[in-house]
Amino acid sequence: MENDLFNMKWDDISVKQMNPLTLAFVGDAVYEVFVRTYLVNRNRDMKVHNLHVEAIKFVKAHSQSEIIKKLETQLSEEELYFFKRGRNAKSATVPKNADVQEYRFATGLETLVGFLYLTRKLDRLNSLFKSIITLKNQGEF
Template identity: 80%
Template sequence: MENDLFNIKWDNTRVRQMSPLTLAFIGDAVYETFVRTYLVNKYRNMQVHNLHVEAIKFVKAHSQSEIIKKLEKKLSNEELYFFKRGRNAKSATTPKNADVQEYRFATGFEALVGFLYLTGEVDRLNFLFESIIMLKNKGEF
């Protein structure tokens, strides 16, 4: 069914034709959902404001930039391709709370997440998300 968006899987050719900023748009939402779900699971009784404060630590450009720098060596050639497309994309917006390099790396990270999500690479997304949790627990971002 075309409207079954939770079970969508696009082929690589179709995803390669997408703008890297569109991939980042999707990846941002997927990553935000992962972070929020993780935090609600970990801190079941935490107030929403405090959950939001914790989520910011994961999703701000600086954190995403640090995350992708640490995970870059674990990426396949195809994953690196999508990360670099996102990193090198010319955005019409300018970062408010990050420098341009951090913002670009964060955009690349989000494009990678968007690619993995749209192509149905759930196991790979889970691997990356678990790696991110380990990095956070070690205090590496």
């Protein structure tokens, strides 16, 4: 398994035993790669600084908080479980540019993304990412 890092799959039981902030750590990176890939695909000639400015609109805690609030009703019971675990996790980190509630909701979204990624539920993850793009295009965040 260690030799094929891109195809690692964690079973649901192992993931459920993980600290939600560990899942958020992974989910943050996966979400960032999704956003950057999406932006580069749409704006191949855009300067890197401008891509970065656009990426911030997706990844800041306020935006992630708004996204998950709008998607929450679309989550399965299992997905809601992971979102809530992340949202309710006590972090030693203090948010710089967001209030605590926004930061916690953003952590919940990242935890959910981490769970879906590690358990290789990639179709569902892709579906959520498509919903996020739709929300962005509608000016919802």
